[in-house]
Amino acid sequence: MSSGSPDPDVSTRDATGSHAAATGRHPAAPRTGVSRGELAMVVLLGALGLYLLLDAANIAIPGSSNTIGPRFFPYLVGAVVLATALALGFRVLRGDRGPSDDSEDIDPDAPTSWGAVGIIAVAFLGHALLINVVGWPLAVTLMFALVAWALGARGVVRPLLAGGVLSVVVWIVFVKALGVALPGGVLLELATSWF
Amino acid sequence: MGAFTDLLGGFADALTPVNLLFALLGVLLGTAVGVLPGIGPAMTVALLLPVTYTLEPTAAFIMFAGIYYGGMYGGSTTSILLNTPGESSSIMTALEGNKMAKAGRGAAALATAALGSFVAGTIATLLLALVAPTVVDLVIGITPADYFALAVLAFVAVATVLGSSPLRGLASLGVGLYLGLVGTDVLTGQERFTLGIPQLADGIDVVVVAVALFAVGESLHVASRLRRGPVQVMAASGPWFTRRDLRRSVGPWLRGTALGFPLGALPAGGAEIPTFLSYATERRLTKHPEEFGRGAIEGVAGPEAANNAAAAGVLVPLLTLGLPTSATAAIILVAFQGYGIQPGPTLLSTESTLVWTLIASLLIGNLMLLVLNLPLARVWVQLLRVPRPYLYAGILLFASLGCYAVNADPLDLVLLLVIGLLGFAMRRYGWPVAPAVIGLILGPVAETNLRRALAISSGDLGVLVDTWFSRIVLGLALLALVLPIALRAVRGRRATPEELQAGEGLRHSERGHRETVGAPPGEGDER
Numbered sequence: 001m002s003s004g005s006p007d008p009d010v011s012t013r014d015a016t017g018s019h020a021a022a023t024g025r026h027p028a029a030p031r032t033g034v035s036r037g038e039l040a041m042v043v044l045l046g047a048l049g050l051y052l053l054l055d056a057a058n059i060a061i062p063g064s065s066n067t068i069g070p071r072f073f074p075y076l077v078g079a080v081v082l083a084t085a086l087a088l089g090f091r092v093l094r095g096d097r098g099p100s101d102d103s104e105d106i107d108p109d110a111p112t113s114w115g116a117v118g119i120i121a122v123a124f125l126g127h128a129l130l131i132n133v134v135g136w137p138l139a140v141t142l143m144f145a146l147v148a149w150a151l152g153a154r155g156v157v158r159p160l161l162a163g164g165v166l167s168v169v170v171w172i173v174f175v176k177a178l179g180v181a182l183p184g185g186v187l188l189e190l191a192t193s194w195f
Numbered sequence: 196m197g198a199f200t201d202l203l204g205g206f207a208d209a210l211t212p213v214n215l216l217f218a219l220l221g222v223l224l225g226t227a228v229g230v231l232p233g234i235g236p237a238m239t240v241a242l243l244l245p246v247t248y249t250l251e252p253t254a255a256f257i258m259f260a261g262i263y264y265g266g267m268y269g270g271s272t273t274s275i276l277l278n279t280p281g282e283s284s285s286i287m288t289a290l291e292g293n294k295m296a297k298a299g300r301g302a303a304a305l306a307t308a309a310l311g312s313f314v315a316g317t318i319a320t321l322l323l324a325l326v327a328p329t330v331v332d333l334v335i336g337i338t339p340a341d342y343f344a345l346a347v348l349a350f351v352a353v354a355t356v357l358g359s360s361p362l363r364g365l366a367s368l369g370v371g372l373y374l375g376l377v378g379t380d381v382l383t384g385q386e387r388f389t390l391g392i393p394q395l396a397d398g399i400d401v402v403v404v405a406v407a408l409f410a411v412g413e414s415l416h417v418a419s420r421l422r423r424g425p426v427q428v429m430a431a432s433g434p435w436f437t438r439r440d441l442r443r444s445v446g447p448w449l450r451g452t453a454l455g456f457p458l459g460a461l462p463a464g465g466a467e468i469p470t471f472l473s474y475a476t477e478r479r480l481t482k483h484p485e486e487f488g489r490g491a492i493e494g495v496a497g498p499e500a501a502n503n504a505a506a507a508g509v510l511v512p513l514l515t516l517g518l519p520t521s522a523t524a525a526i527i528l529v530a531f532q533g534y535g536i537q538p539g540p541t542l543l544s545t546e547s548t549l550v551w552t553l554i555a556s557l558l559i560g561n562l563m564l565l566v567l568n569l570p571l572a573r574v575w576v577q578l579l580r581v582p583r584p585y586l587y588a589g590i591l592l593f594a595s596l597g598c599y600a601v602n603a604d605p606l607d608l609v610l611l612l613v614i615g616l617l618g619f620a621m622r623r624y625g626w627p628v629a630p631a632v633i634g635l636i637l638g639p640v641a642e643t644n645l646r647r648a649l650a651i652s653s654g655d656l657g658v659l660v661d662t663w664f665s666r667i668v669l670g671l672a673l674l675a676l677v678l679p680i681a682l683r684a685v686r687g688r689r690a691t692p693e694e695l696q697a698g699e700g701l702r703h704s705e706r707g708h709r710e711t712v713g714a715p716p717g718e719g720d721e722r
Binding site: 084088128 | 411
């Protein structure tokens with residue numbers, strides 16, 4: 001924020017990731033020790049490496065091929081992934097942390113809002129399943145409104161209205177003008193059939 | 196001058212009403228997505244991939260190029276007027292640009308950024324026109340083994356140089372390579388890693404992965420730690436660009452271009468390192484050292500020029516070798532493949548009209564951007580005020596549109612969410628996203644060349660180091676892998692942008708380029 005701290009760049013930056021751990025200027029942020037999330041990422045990466053190596057052995061090799069077949073590159077990638085996972089796991093266990101990615105809209109001091117993430121993920125999944133039932137505009141309007149609410153938009157009417165108008169305009173532009181295939185739902189397709 | 200007449204021919208083709216319209220559309224879209232936080236040119240081009248299948252190639256690439264250049268212009272507005280850290284390539288602009296805006300010199304900061312982007316973009320695009328035929332002459336006899344070596348260099352350089360942690364970059368690259376392997380092997384027709392799901396037999400669509408990693412991952416990441424409350428945009432106020440500002444900006448513009456173009460053209464491309472180096476150079480050369488940290492115009496002019504020159508530099512390996520070194524370039528490569536065009540040494544002869552029209556329209560688009568950005572800066576600033584709940588809801592709406600449009604299959608949207616959650620986790624734990632996109636797109640190309648090389652040699656791995664070209668390139672790749680780690684061990688951690696602003700990082704950058712190559716700008720440190 002432009003008001004407040006005299007040197008906002010420095011203060012926000014110091015609060016992110018391992019830099020804070022290094023300087024120790026932000027004792028409020030407990031950012032030392034082994035991070036469970038980091039460790040989970042490493043385990044997943046290691047699992048991916050193992051999967052690549054094991055499943056590559058199941059790739060069928062056509063009898064005719066006399067040089068390297070479809071297995072060689074997967075083995076190579078699997079080995080690189082596994083080696084990276086081992087090296088990264090070693091670093092993470094020694095307390096190394098990756099700095100969280102910056103964005104203009106991210107408050108590095110804010111606690112993680114898992115609720116918002118969860119609502120958005122569920123809303124997105126829901127709209128994916130609804131598209132072929134009620135059409136893209138309606139499904140995406142509901143998703144839009146839920147996401148806006150999760151991120152702090154006020155009221156009921158405005159998010160729904162904004163999402164509704166945007167989705168219908170976008171649908172008309174892309175479907176009627178650019179010929180993209182998107183189910184419009186019974187009502188909208190009837191209303192625009194004269195186009 | 197062969198290049199000169201070719202370029203004139205390109206202008207003749209680019210100056211048709213339809214092509215001008217697509218250039219204008221591209222730069223408008225590009226500036227808009229550059230200004231808006233949370234969405235960038237890579238994602239925009241990815242979203243437009245399915246839409247342009249109905250478009251003829253020239254028009255599509257003119258629009259993509261406009262988006263690419265426009266994103267660079269728009270990003271500077273955001274970094275100067277929003278007092279928060281943003282994209283890595285504009286972070287150096289933000290250091291002094293913020294301070295200038297706060298001191299009531301926002302208008303001058305925006306002007307030097309726009310003019311510097313124009314100067315650098317024009318010079319660098321002309322250099323691209325000049326250099327591309329020469330590079331093609333050099334690499335025309337390139338073997339599959341040489342190409343594989345180049346791909347390896349691009350992988351290693353992108354993974355270790357972008358972002359703050361080489362190992363996390365490699366991890367991200369590995370994820371991208373895996374996603375690229377899923378599907379049917381083109382040479383033998385065997386299914387690989389499809390888990391028996393029929394939709395995966397065609398492979399995972401690039402649009403799905405790119406939109407998921409960029410749009411969905413970014414939206415979820417922002418949602419997890421959204422900066423609440425009204426958006427604070429600083430005013431683009433103060434006296435406009437004065438003659439004194441011009442005198443102080445010209446040097447940084449030219450030096451920024453000189454740093455940005457060659458470094459962008461290297462396989463370790465991207466705009467982060469040149470902007471970092473440009474800032475360090477200007478801080479050392481300035482006659483007004485007392486102003487650095489309080490809003491020195493040189494600190495905006497140099498990095499912003501370097502940023503745009505690097506964007507043009509990235510096009511050199513893309514057009515001459517088919518080697519993408521940034522996320523946007525990788526998506527543009529996919530667009531080429533969608534049209535059945537394989538960028539590479541032969542592109543300039545087989546698709547010469549397309550290439551020269553593209554280069555000419557880059558110059559035209561650059562001029563359009565200057566006209567759009569100098570007087571209209573205040574209009575673009577209004578975009579910064581979009582309430583964030585609606586901005587991110589809108590980004591997800593467009594993600595849904597672009598992704599569903601590929602195959603009209605809801606399963607793609609579920610995949611989008613799953614890979615989006617992965618992108619969220621990657622951002623949260625500092626895994627850079629770009630290596631995954633480049634691994635996904637360049638991985639299959641690398642594999643094809645590797646297998647072609649080994650088929651020629653009947654399986655003898657020695658073929659990979661048969662030519663001097665591949666030996667040198669693989670040597671460079673090894674250097675790019677080992678050097679960052681070795682340097683970190685010897686010299687300790689690198690300077691952060693803030694330390695550089697305070698002058699503490701200068702000691703490092705004086706020791707030469709490799710140092711900062713191994714120590715990218717950005718955030719945090721590794722001990």
